[in-house]
Amino acid sequence: MVSSVPWLAVASLASGIISLGFMRYLWSYRGRLGGRFFVATIGCEALWSLSYGLALFVFDPALREAFEIPIWIGINFIGVFFLAFALEYTGRGNVLRSKVMGGVVSLQVLHTLVVVTNPLHQIAWSGYRIEPTYGLATVVYAHQPWLFVNAAGFILMIAVASFLLADTVFSYGPLYRTQAAAIAVSPIFPGLPFLLWLAEVGATPPLNLTPLLFPIHLAFDMYAFFSRDMFEMVPAARRIADRAAIDNLGSAVVIVDSGRRIIECNEEAALLLDAPRDEALGSRLETHLDDVDPGGDNAPITRRRDGRKRTYAVTTSPLTDASGTAVGDTIVFQDITEQRRREQRLAVLNRVLRHNLRNDLNVVTGYLEMARERVEDEEVRRMLGTAAENTAGVVELGEKARHVERALDADGEEPTAVALRPLLEGIADDLVEPGSNGEIRVDVPGDATVRATPALLEIVFENLLENALVHDPSDSSSATVRPAEGDADEGFLAIEVADEGSGIPEHELAVLDETGETALEHGSGLGLWIVTWGVDSLAGTVDFAVSERGTSVTLELPTPDEAAASEGQERPDA
Structure with a gap:
């Protein structure tokens, strides 16, 4: 019999119901970046809270231990989904399809199988028994090493996800700061009681009060969602834009640190460096470009690509931190091969037009006028006059070209x-x-x-x-x-x-x-x-x-x- 109000169970069930309500409200946002994984994270919290709340009313030992399965499914996959949310939300969605993430999911599946089969081998816990507290079916069991390994993986995933969100706070300024900070801080509140329970600190038997702290965690999440347009202003857009700004620039970009080691470059730069991007990162600039000085004035450089010579204008700009200390340089290589060719061709054509063509046409015009004066046939005189007029028009066009040159020179x-x-x-x-x-x-x-x-x-x-x-x-x-x-x-x-x-x-x-x-x-x-x-x-x-x-x-x-x-x-x- 329950001797008093079962506050522990009621609070846990209420936490689960709140989680379900928030999950239902978020359902329409599941298509946004990070939305599906955030919904799944709240779903795991609801599963944990509801399972734990119901289990406190179950005094049958075998059935009570069976309730540990949904509880630990929720525990194991909260970390997976929260980490997946943080990766996609901050613009690192490519990691979700990596072998590393596949290994993380496989490990959590293995942990869950160990929990399900624990009655057979007891490598997660042993000595499982019911010790009623406050009239509820609280349990005591010895924590075996596998349980600590399982919990360590869960805690590590939460910590990594929080770090990624915190990095957004410091990297992108006020635009995404508030919502990212709120979500990054929120796991602390349920995390502390979980650590105390894991270390068996507190009352005897130790109570797992983690589900009771989920509402505080959800309050921070709701603040991020309702007050800060959590899924409207997504840090992923900024991160992807930063990457695209370099990759899609159309020019080779190399970023070096103060020691002239290459810390970033785009694919266009990798072609110029004549090395795959992964190999170029971390190497010294002079290994690839010994005629480029990040801190000085650089003349255009020439390199051979695809069997053809290409000319690049080199522009450098220093990178400084908030205190103004130089931490590196950005070097942009703009392909000016075609520009140089056009300038050379225009220079040649201009000389031909201004000198050779104009001088020769002036001679032609003079002879046409002389011939016109000596010819008596009116039809021939008319044709010579037309020829002289057209020739004079070409000379005039040459003068206009000279004006163009003067205009371009005066522009500076x-x-x-x-x-x-x-x-x-x-x-x-x-x-x-x-x-x-x-x-x-x-x-x-x-x-x-x-x-x-x-x-x-x-x-x-x-x-x-x-x-x-x-x-x-x-x-x-x-x-x-x-x-x-x-x-x-x-x-x-x-x-x-x-x-x-x-x-x-x-x-x-x-x-x-x-x-x-x-x-x-x-x-x-x-x-x-x-x-x-x-x-x-x-x-x-x-x-x-x-x-x-x-x-x-x-x-x-x-x-x-x-x-x-x-x-x-x-x-x-x-």
Whole structure:
């Protein structure tokens, strides 16, 4: 008979019911990272608590000992599932499919078989007998060595899982800190009474109060789940992202410690090091790359891969801890082979275009003009004139290419404050020849100033105004430069270049939004590229508008104050 309220059994059963309720609530999250194993962990706690609570009412020795089987199944597999949860939750899911994890599961299955068959060999416990306490069927038995081995494995798995979660607390900052800390700390509360019971410390007979502490453990888990979006912000995403950031970078990345030992590298780097990644880790950098200095300036290096020479730009950056102490270096090797080849080809083509082709075409143009003057046949004169005109167009295209080179060279110069009106008036004087019908009106205030590279800004407006004059079919071509209507973005000055010509061909505007080039009409398309590249280099924006009244080009350029305040920051596209 139960002489008083069976608080031990009631508390254990209540703990099991709470676990089942929490497990039911978590069921819909079983598909999230770590969710299925976390649910299984709570399920094992419920099995342990309910089995222990019911067993306390059973006084038949054989049946009472049979209740030890579900109790120890719960004990053995709590550790397995909690470890699996920690691995998947923190982004180490690959370990779940490893031989090591397979060995852990096999060992726990073996422990369970030993418990099930213990009445036959008694290597887990012996002397099993009932000694009622508080009117309940508490038991006493001698703990044999296998029981300690079994318990040690269970405790070790819980400790490893808690360590993985604690590592997340210290590694990933506040983003996952609270929920990971709560889950890592929660096993301590049921763990302490289990250790006391295992060491047979306390009342006689020793009571296993572990199930009674599960509600405190669950309270921490519930806090992580309900208050910290436990399955919404999963540390695995951060860990996988860190790994993917290196692996998917597209460049070889090597990380060395302060002793220049390789502590991390991606597969691309392993190809450069000419060693499998596992073999490269732990080796010294100079073993593979004796011409790279992590702490100095490095010239591009050349290596042979797949029978071809590849050139790599080497960039190094120091790694420091929270106190600023240098702990290593990150070395990035960017394959610039194709870039180098393109630069060489462009240099050769540029020399041919600027020198050989231009000089030869100038000679051809001269002879065509001479021949045209000496030929009396009008049809032949017309053909020679067309040839001379087309040849002059190619020469003009060469001049445009020279402007492109000037624009690219000017991009590296330091920008300064530039007064627009004197610059525009100078361009207008150069483009409009005395006695011609062309006109450029500069209606820009005298105090209008932008921050720009003067040479690059001049090239931009020169091409815009030249394009406006050339494509005006009227006898008196004109262009106007004036402040644009409407408000510009804060810190920027909007300037409009307008003409009354036939408008820029649609295909030449369309190609500016594409990655390739199309046929150019009289070099104007190349001029538009110069404008686009130039304005982009000046940290501004350009907008083309074509209507029946002509073409309007609106430039937004940074003012000196804005450019100085936002130096080093990229301006979003307007």
